[in-house]
Amino acid sequence: MSQSTPVTKASHVVLVDGSGYIFRAFHALPPLTRKRDGLPIGAVAGFCNMLFKMLKDQKDDSRPTHFAVIFDKGSITFRNDIYDLYKANRSETPEDLIPQFPLTRDATRAFGAPAIELEGFEADDLIATYARQAEALGARVTILSSDKDLMQLVSDRVSMLDPMKNRHIGPKEVEEKFGVSPDKVIDVQSLAGDSVDNVPGVPGIGVKTAALLLGEYGDLETLLDRAGEIKQKGRREKLLQHADMARVSKELVTLKTDVAVDVALEDLGVTDPDVEVLFDFLEEMGFRTLTARVRQALGDGQSDGIRADDTAVDTQGAFVSPATRGTYPNTVFDPTRYECVQTEDRLIHWIRRGFEVGVVAVDLETDGLDSRAANLVGVCLAVDDNEACYVPLAHKGEGDLLGEGVPDQIPMARALELLEPLLHDPAVLKIGQNFKYDLGVFLRHDLYPAPYDDTMLISYALDNGINSHGMDALSETHFGHSPVPFKEIAGTGKNQKTFDMIGLEDATRYASEDADVTLRLWKFLKPKLAAGHVTRVYESIDRDMPHVVAKMENEGIKVDRAELSRLSALFSQKMAGLEAEAHELAEGPFNLGSPKQIGEILFDKMGLPGGKKTKTGAWQTGVEILEDLADNGEALPRTILNWRQFSKLKSTYTDALQAQINPGTNRVHTSFSLAATTTGRLSSSDPNLQNIPIRTEEGRKIRDAFIAEPGHLLVAADYSQIELRLLAHMADLPTMKQAFADGVDIHALTASEMFGVKLDAMTPDIRRQAKAINFGIIYGISAFGLANNTGVDRSTAAEFIKTYFEKFPGIRAYMEATKAEAKELGYVSNLFGRKCHIPGIRERNPQRRAFAERQAINAPIQGTAADIMRRAMTRMPDAIHGVEGARMLLQVHDELVFEVPEGREDALIAVVKQAMEHAHEPAIHLSVPIDVEAQAAKNWNDAH
Template identity: 60%
Template structure:
C-alpha cells in the first residue's frame, strides 16, 4: 500500500517511552540472572498497548518507533553546551537501551535512528512527508519539544495520561499556537536541555512578547520598543544567543531519513521471534497476554514464582502453578453440596494454601450478611460456594433462599478447621474485610497473607492496591466488574440477588486472581527488601484493626440531635442576616453564588478566579475581607458567612451524619481503617472518618462530648508528644534539638531562642508562634512562600527566618538534600523502619517537581511516626491483656481506649510503656518518645 490519503502514521518517541517506563516502575530485574529489565518491561507493555489499543478507525496504518542514536548531534556543533546539564544515565538503565531496540524489532515494528540527529528530527521529517502525502500523523509522546509539529494533520498523544495533545493543548501549554512554539522556546530557553534563551524570560513572558509582536524576528528587530527595561535589555543583549537557541530548538524536518513511508506499514508480529524475545526476558505476564492475542500456546518458562517448599511439589505437577493459565470462567465450579466441598477441602490440605474471598450484601462488614465464599488452590481453578442467594424477580418469593445451596452453618463448620489451621496459609485481597466477616461467624482466620498489603509494601506511591487494578497491571487481566452484576446508583441490587450462575464467574475469578497475585508478589517481596515491613508493620495490623472496628465507639444520638437542632437555628439566623446584608436571597452554601454577590454585586475588589472561572471564597479570602473594616457591609457579610460555614460543616458532616452511622444493633459507631490508603504508612479512617472529629474550636470540640464511654467505663486517650519533630531531630541528627527533647524543654520556645537570640525566660508568645510555624514548615518541606502565607508576613521576612533556621541547624538542610538526592537516585524514600514510599514524579519538571520534592522530604518523617504507632498498636493487645480495656480508635498520634473505671491507671501505665517503647528494638532513637494521657466520661474530656 502506498502511503497517502487515508493513511495514518504513528510515530512513537522511543526514548521518552524508555525513560517513562524506567521511572514509573520499580527496579525490576530478570529473575534468572538479575539483569535490570524494568525499563524494557515497561517499554514492551507500552508498545504492546499501542499496537493493540488503537486498531480500528483511529488506529495506525503505518508505525515506527524512533530512537536517539547517541547523545552527539549537529546541535552540539551549534552550541557546545547543548544538553551539557544532562545528568548521568542511571547505571541500571544503560544496558537496557539495546534491548528496547531488540524489543521493537521483535514486535515487528520499524525501528529508526540516525547518527547525528535526534529522534525528534526524524519524527519531524517523517511527519512532514506523511502530511505532504495527504496522510495523518499521531506522535506518541508528551515531549514539549515536539509540540511545534502539531497541526495540519499532526496530533500528539500522551500515552501515560491517555490524552490527545492538539492545537488547543499546545496553546494552553505555551500560550501560542504550534507554529510560534519555537519562538517562545528560543526566548524562554530550557534548563534541562541547556538551551540558553534570554535570561529572566520564561514561557509566560515569552508568549506575551510573541503575541504582541507577532514573531521572534519582528520582536528582536523592534526590541527597543519594549517598555520594561529589564526585558528590553535581556533581548537586546542576548539577540545572538536567542537566535542560537532558535536553531537548537527548531526540529530539522529535512533529515536524510532513508526509510520510505511505505516501509513503515503495520505488520502483524511474527509469533516465533516475539515469543523467543519475551520468554528470554522472562516477562511471564506479557508473554501470556501476547500469546493469547496471537492465539498460540505460550512457551513454558522457568518457574520462579513459587516459594522453595512448594516448588518441589509443583515440579511433578503436569501443569505447574506458574505457567500462565488463561482465565476461563467456564472452568469455575459451583459447590452445592457437602461432597463437593469436602473435595475442595482435601485439595486445600494437600496444597497447604488457599485463596479465599467472601461475597456479602454490604461493604459495611458490621451489617453485611454472608452470601457466598470462593476458594482457589491452583491458578485457573476456583470454586464458589453460594450460601445466601435469594430468589429474584418474584415479589412474594423475595425472601426465600434459592435452591441448590448448602446450609450456611454446615459450610462454615466444614471450613472452620481449615481457616483456623496453623499449617494452611489463607490468602486474601484486603483480608481485614473477610477476617471480620468470618469473625462474626466465630471463625478467626490464621495464618494469612494479604495481596493488597504485599502490593502496598512494595509499591506504595506507584499506584493503588485494589484487586482489579493489580490484576490488570500484574496479570494483564481485567476482572469482571462488580458493577456489571449489581448495577449502580439507585437501582443497584445486593449480591444476594445476583443469579448464582453469574456469581460463580465473578466470585471464583476473584479467588483465582488473588491466588495468582500472591504467586507473583511472594518472591518480589523479598527482592524489594520489604518482607520485614510487610510481616511486622502491615500484616499483623489486620486483626488488631479488625477488633477495633468491631468494638466501635459508643455515640450518644441525643447529644448529636440536640446539637443539630441548635446548629439549624443558628444557621437560619445567620442566613437571614446574610441575605439582609446582601440585599437579596441566595444560596450561602454555593461558593459560586457567594463569589458573585461579594465581588460583582457588592463590588469588593481583589476577587481572584480559579481555574473553573469561579471566584475563590475560601476561609483565608473571607477572613481578609472580614478583617478589612473599610469595606463596611461586605466585611460583615464575610464574617457571617465564615460563621455560617463553620456551623454548616459541623452540622452536615458531624452532628447529622454521625447519627446515621450508629449501628442499630450495637449502638456504636464502627469506622473502617484502610491500611493501604495513605502512601506514607498512615491509616485512613472512612465511613465515617473518625480521624477528623473537630477539636480546634470550642464549638466543634463539643461534638466529642457525644463520644462516650459505656456504663461503668471511662475513655482514655494517649497521644505522642511532638513525634514528628522528634523523628526529625533523630534522622537529621540535630544535637540542639535532640538535647532539648532529652531535657524535656518546650521545643518551639527552644527553636525561637536559638533563632532570634531571645533567652527562654523572656520568650513571648508571638516569637514562639513563629518558631512553631517554622518547625512544622520544615517537616513539610518548607518554602518562603508557604511560611509567609501561614504567618501572614512578607515573603522576604519569611525567607529570612528560614535562612536563619538553616544557619542554626545546618543538619536540616543536609537531611533535605540527602533525602531528595536519594529519591532522585532510587525512585523512593525510606523510613527508619524500612518502609518504602515511591516518588515517581521526583524527576518531573515544573511545579510537579516541587510537590514531589516536598512529599519526599515529608514522607520519611510522617512515615516513621506512622510505623511507630503501628508497632505500638500491634503490641497493644498483649500489653493490655487481662485488663478490662479495649483499644477503640487511632488518630495518627493518638490511641483511644475504653476501660472499666477501676483500671484506668493500670491501662495508662501499660499503654504508655508500649507506646513509648514502640521503636525498640528495631530502631534506637536518640530522643525519648513521650506519650501524654487523659481520661474522662467522653472524648472531649479524655483528649
Template identity: 40%
Template sequence: MKTLLLVDGSSYLYRAFHAMPDLRNSANEPVGAIQGVLNMLRRLHKDYPSDYSACVFDAKGKTFRDDLYPEYKANRASMPDDLRVQIEPLYETIRAMGWPLIIEEGVEADDVIGALAKQAEKEGIRTIISTGDKDITQLVNENITVVNTMRDAFRKTDDVLDIAGVENKFGIPPSKIIDYLTLVGDSVDNVPGVEKVGPKTAVKWLTEYGSLDNIIANADNIKGVVGENLRKALPWLPTARELITIRCDIGIREHFDELIPKAPDKPALLALFDHFEFRGWKRDLDKLPDGATAPLIENSVLPTVEELSGQAGGDYSPDTRRLYQTILSDSELEPWLTKLEQAALLCFDTETTSLDPMQAKIVGVSFSVTPGEAAYIPLTHDYFDAPPQLALTATLAKLKPILENPDIKKVGQNLKYDMHVLANHGITLQGIAHDTLLQSYVFESHKGHGMDELSERHLGIAPISYESVAGKGAKQVSFSQVTVEVAAEYAAEDADITLQLHQALYPQVTVSDKLRFIYEQVEMPSMQVLQRMERNGVLIDSHMLNRQSNEIGLRLMEIEKQAYELAGQPFNLGSPKQLQEILFGKLGIKPLKKTPSGAPSTDEDVLHELALDYPLPKVILEHRSLAKLKSTYTDKLPKMINAQTGRVHTNYNQAVAITGRLASSDPNLQNIPVRTAEGRRIREAFIAPPGSQIISADYSQIELRIMAHLSQDAGMLTAFANNEDIHRATAAEIFGVDKAAVDNEQRRYAKVINFGLIYGMSAFGLAQNLNIERGAAANYIERYFARYPGVKAYMENTRALAKQQGYVETYFGRRLWVPEINSANVQRRNGAERAAINAPMQGTAADLIKLAMIAVDQWLTEQKLQTKLIMQVHDELVLEVPEHELALVKQTLPVLMQEVATLSVPLLAEVGVGNNWESAH
C-alpha cells in the first residue's frame, strides 16, 4: 500500500518561529523559522518514508469561514514582520528541496489536507498527516494517521494519533472530534464553545448521548449551570460545528503523480544555504551526489554553536525538538513581550537567590504560553565568564505592566512565593487565575504536590531536578552560580511543565462543582490573602523575649538539679538512653511500651502516664516543655525579625493538611502553648505598635457546632439554638441532673467527652484522659450516645461512607481522603476511622476560617482601612488595628465571620482587644 505524507506547513511555521532562537545571518535577516521548519521536514522524510508528499500552507486573505463568522481568528495578532520576511524564502527553499508545495486560495491548509487525504483513501493510498493542530484529528481513520514531529523536549517518540491514539488522548473516537470541539470551542481560532464546558464535560456528554445532535435534543434534561449554558448556546452550535468541520469536498488541482518527490535543486539550495549561512547544511549538501532523489538531505545537521557565533540570537540548543529560548537581548525579548501581552493564559516562574520569600531576589524569570514552548530570561547570573544578560531593573520595568495587568491571566506553581519575590522588586502580581499546587491539593490532598512529583504522576515526565542543576548538601550553589545554559533548560522546563500540569489538573478539579468551589472560592483567594498577611508580619518585643529566655534558662537549671536529686545522680535529661537507664534500670519502674528496636520507650505518652505515679517523669516533661519553648520561641523569634521591616514573617503552608488547615512555619506561630503560663507569656511579646491595638477573633466551639449541623442531632441543635452552654447541657444529659445542678467537675467531664468523641476517642482513651476506670468511661459514652443518637448515627454513616469511597467531605465539599480506611492493619484502620469522623468537622472549620479571612480582607480593602490581618491560628484571626478604627473593626469583625456560611446552628465569633496577643485573647 502506497503512502502519502502531508505536512501542515502553517502549523509548523508559527511553532518554529516562536520556538527557535532569533537566528540571523550577517545581513541581520531573520532565519530561525526557516531553519526550524526545514529541519522538521528533514526528520519527516527520514522517519516516515513515503511515495507521495506535499507541504501545505494557508493562502493569504479571507476564507469561507471569515464570511460565515466575521470574528473567526479575530483574536490572533497580525503576523510579526520578522516572520513575514521569512515566508517567501522558506517557500523557495522547500521547492528547491524537491517538496511539492500547495497553497489554495479561499480555503485553509486543513481543508486542502482533508481533501487530499480523502482522495488518497479512495485510491487505496494510506495518508500520514504531520501537524500540531488537534482539529485535524477529525480526519483519522483506518487509513489516515496524524503525527506531531515537532515534539517537545520530554518525549522520546513522536505523538502518533491513529484511532486508538485519538481515543486515548481525547477520550472519544475520531468520529466524535467535531462534536467534541464544537462543545469545548477553539480558543486559537476564536470559535466559542459552550461556556464552562471543558474536555471532561464534553466527553461525558458524548459518552452518554452519543453525538452532538443527541446532546442538543436532550438539552432540557441536563441540569445545573452547564445545562443552562448549553441551552443558551443552542442557536450558535450549528455555526460552530461548520467552522470546525474540515471541508474535504473542495476541488484540488494536483494529481498524485504531481506529488512524487523531486530531486533537490542542488545549485539553488547551495545559494540559499549560503545566503542563510546554514554552513553545516551546505557542507552536507556538497556531499550529496548529483541527481539524488532524496527530497531533503537526510544526514544533514543543524548549525553548530561555533557557526552561529557572531549572529544575534544568544545561546542555541542543538535539539530542535526543545522549543525553549534563552533571551539575552532586547530584540529577543520584544516578541515575547508581545506574546505575553496577547496570551489568554501565561505561566511564569522565578528563579531566585533564596527560599526565604521575604529575602529572595530574582536571578531569572521563565515564561510559557503554549505547551512545549517556553523562554528563560537570565538576569543576574554572576559566575565567572557568565554571558552578558539583560539589565535587571530595565527588564523588570518592561515586564511590570504585564505582571500587574489584571486582565492578563497567570498560572504558576506555588504563586504565593513568586508574589513575594516580585514584591521584593516593587511588582504587585495581578491577574492570578490558577495555581497548580492548589489544584493538586484540592483534587488529591492526600498526595504530594511538588512540581516534580506532579509531573511524573500526571504527565509521565521526570523533570530536571534542582539538585542536578545546583548540587545538593554542602556543595549546593546559589542559582546565580548555575550556568545560563543549564539554568535556561531547567527554568524554561519549570514554566512549560507547570502550564501542562494546569491543563491536566484543572479539568479534574472543575468536573465537580464542590471541588471547583473549594479551589476557586476558598483556596485561590486564600492564597492571596495569606501572602498579604505574611507580608504584613507581626511586631515582636525582642527585649521581652530575651528576658523570658533568661528566666526559662534559670528555671531549666533548677529543674535539672531537681531531676538529679530524684534520680540520685547527674544525667543528660535530653538523652533517651540515659533516661531509660535511670527510669527502668536504677529506679526499677516497669516499662509501658518499647521502641521499634526493643528498648523501653520514653516518649511523651509514656512519660505522661508514668507522671501520674512517679515524680521524675513529671519533672522530665516540664523540662522538655520549657526547653522546647526556649529553643523554638524565646531564643529563636528575636533572631527571625526581618531587618528591613522590623517584624517576624511566618510562612503559611496551604497545601499540607488534608483537612484544609494551614500549617505555619519559620516560625511556627500555631503551636505556641496556651495552657501554660510560659506559653501565654510568649504571646505577650506579640505586640501592637504605638497607636494601635491587637484584636483577636475566634469561632466559639466551632467543631461542636459543625457536629450539630452534620449530625442533625436534635439535642445538640436545640442546645446551640438556645445559646446554652453545650458542655453543661451534655453533663446534665449524661449525669441525669438539672443543668443548674451541674458542678464544675461534671462539666469538665462533659467537655472532655464532647471534644474527645468528635476526635474518635475510645473508652480506653477517655478513661486515660479522665483518670477513671475503663468501665466508667464506657458507661459515659453509652449514655452520651443514648442522649445524642444523631451523633452516633453520623459516626456510623461516616465510617461506612469512608470505606465505600475512600474519602469524606466537609460541609462545603472539600474531599478529605483516608487512604487506610480499608487497611488490613487494625491499628491503621482504626486510626483512619477516627480521622474520617473528625475530618469533616476540622475540615469545615478550616474552610470557615479561610472564608472569614477572605471576607475580612475584602472588607478592609473595600473600606480602605489601615487595619491589617497579621495572623491566622486555627479558628482565630489576629489583626493589628489603629485606635481610630478600633470601634468599627470590633463591631464588624464578628458579623463578617458569622455570615460566611449558614449552618443549622448559629455561628458565634468572639472578639478580644489588647495591646498584645495574650491580653486580646
C-alpha cells in the first residue's frame, strides 16, 4: 500500500476522480458481465484498464510519485444544506452499476492505491483539497477527470487529463470552454448555472454571456454590485432580480479546499502493488487479457500500453465496417511528382497513359462551387499513385493588370478536343469524387464521360451512417492523410481567390492531389463492395445517379419573379399589421424575430403558465408551446405565430428564391446531394426545393410561382403512401395488404380496425388519429411521441399502440426482428440490401439507445422507398425518351416533377407512371401494388 513520501517540487501528484470515471465508463463501454454468474463488471474493467495504464504506461518524467483514487460518499453533502434542490434532477443510479461501486474500491486497493472518501463531501472537494495542498508545496498535480466542475482548479501547476479520451486539459483548454481563465470559472458557473447538477444560476445567462460580462466587470461581486449599469435591459433585470441565486450558485460550485482529510497528502506515496493480491482480484473478475498484460508488464518491465480489454474491443469491432478496415498500401503523397501540363505534347502523353492503364481519375477545377454558374478553369488527371497532372485552361495572371503574367495554357477547346476520346472510350473507366459536379460542367461543354465510378457513392454504399463521404474525410479515414485545404492556397473570407486566380504551382499541388487521392480511394474502396455485399446497391441503384441528376440540376425549374415579388409585398404588409398588434398586446415594442424576447415577455413579464426551458435555459417558444397558450385564450401567442408564418414564408421563400433565379433563363437550379442522408434519400440545397410550402393555404401560394415555359406544362408524379405500403409488405400485414390491393383509404381502414368504426361512418377526426398512428409506426412509435402528436394523453396513446399491435400482429415481430438485427450487426438493411449503420444501437444510455432503435426501425422503410425512387430516376431518361421535349426537373422524396410540351402530358404521365410503379422490379418483388398519381398543370400548385 501507500507509503509516506514528502511532497516536494519534484513530486507529481495524480488524483483520480473515481466516481466520475465509473459513471462515464459504465455508459461509454459495452455491457460486459462476468461469465461465471453474470455479474455486471463493464465499468470495473474500464476502471482497471485506466488504473493500470496510469501506473505503468507513463514516461519517466510523468510517472506519479503520489497517487490516490477519490470517491463520492453518500448522496447528501453540505451543499444540500445550502440548496435543497442541489442535484435533485439526477435520475436513479442504474441497477447494473450499483454492485460495481464496491468493486472499484477493491480494484483500487488491489492496484496498491488508496481509495479515499469522506462522509458529507463530494470527491471533487477532496480532490480540491489535495490539489491545493500539493500546489502550495510546489508539486505538479494531474487530475484524472473530465468533469468541468474540477476545471476551477486548473493552474500552471495543476492540469487535468480526460482518462477516456486521453485529452489534456490545461489553462488554455479551460479558457476555450468557459471563455475565461480558470480562476474565473467559478464566477461563470455561478452565473450560467448547471442543469446537470441543478445549479440555478441566473436564468437566461449562459456561459457565453457570463464570460462576456465578467470580461467587462472583472468578477462576480463587482458585476452584481454594478449590475444596474448594464445596457441591455434583459440582462440588467435578470441580474438584479437573481443576484441571490447567483450567490447561492457560487457557494454550490465552489469546491472546498480545506476539508479535514483523514489521509494526509504525503501518505499517498506510490508503492508497487502486492502482486498476489492484484492477480487474485483480476482472476476473481475474469479479466484474462488484462491479467496477461499486467503479468507482461511486471515481468519485462515494459508495457505496450493497454488497449481496451477482452470484450470491449471485440464488441466494438462489430461496428467497424469492411471499408474502414486496413489501409491502402501506399499512403505516401509526393507533390513533387505532380506535373503542370502547358503543352499539347505533354497532354497527349498523359492521355496516352490514361489509355494504357484504363482507369483514370478525373477532377475539374472551376471558379465557383455552383456547377452551372462556374466556369471551367482546369482539368486534372491521375493514372497511378503520385502520378497526376494538372492542365490549366483558364488561369488569369497573378498580377491584376490586364493580361499581365497570364501563364501559357493550351486553348480550352483544343484541350477538351484532345480529352474527348479518353472521356468517351468505353474501355477507359473514369473515376470521380462527387462526379455529379464534374459531369454538370462537362455537360455544358457537350461532353458525356462514360463509363465512370464515383468514390463518394462507393463509400456511401459501404459506410453510410459511419463516415461522411467527402474527399478530405475519406482520405483522413483511410489513408491518414489530410489533403491541402483549399483555404490554404486560396485564402478565406472576401479576399478568397477563385481558382483561376491561383498560381500554377499551388494549383497543380492542390488539384493533382485531389485526383491522386480519388484514384487511390477507388483502388481501396471498390473491391470492398463485394466483400460488404453492397455491389448491387452501388451498381443497380447509385451508379447512374450522377449523370441523371446532373442533367436535372442543369435543367432547373422556371420561377416567376414577379409573382414572388408580389407575394413578398403581400407578406410584408401582413407582417407590419401583426407586428403593430403584437406590440400593443405586449404593451411595448420588442423584436418579434427574437425567441428570447418572446419568452421573456410571455413568461417573465406576463407570467403566463406552461413555460418550458430549453436545455440552454432559454424559454421555449416553438409552435406547440404557443399553440397551447393560444388555446387558453391568450391573444399574443396567436399573433406571434401568424407573424412567424409570414416571416418564414417571406425570408426563406419569396425573398431568397428571387435571388436564386438565374437571370439568363429565369430558372432556379438546386443542388441535389446523393450521399447526405443515412437512409438513401437525396437532399436538396442552394436552394432547398424539397421543402417548398404546401401545408398551409398562404404557403401554397409560393408554388404558384413555379411554372412551366410558355406552351409547356409541369407534371407532378407522386408515389401514393409508399412507406405504408412497404411496411405492409415488410411486416407482412395481411389486412393492410388487402386494403392496398382493394384501393381502400388506408388511414380510414386503420381507424375502422382500431376503433371499430365502419368505413362509411368515418369522421375526419378519427381518421386523423389513425393517420398519426400509421406515421408513428413508421417512425418507430413511442407512447410519448404519439401522445404529443395526437393530443391524447400518454396512457391513451399506449392503449392505441397496444390495439395496433393486436390488430396488425406482424408489426411487433418486424420491430423486434429489426432491432435485434441492428444490435447484432450494427446496421440494418433495406429490401435492396442497402445498409444503414446505427452507431448508437448498443448505447447504455436508455434514451440514446431508444433513439437508435427507432432509427433502425425507420431506416429500412424510408430507405426502401428512397431506393425505389432512385431506380425510377435512373430509368427515367430511357422511359421518357419517346416523349419529345419532356425533361425531369425535381425530386421531392416521393415525387418527381417534369416539364413537357403541352399536348404530350398524357403520354408523359403514362410512361412516368409505368417506370415509377415498376422501378423496384426485377430486383425485388412486392406483395402490395405500388401506385403513382400524376397530374399536369401550368404551375406546381395546380399539379397536385
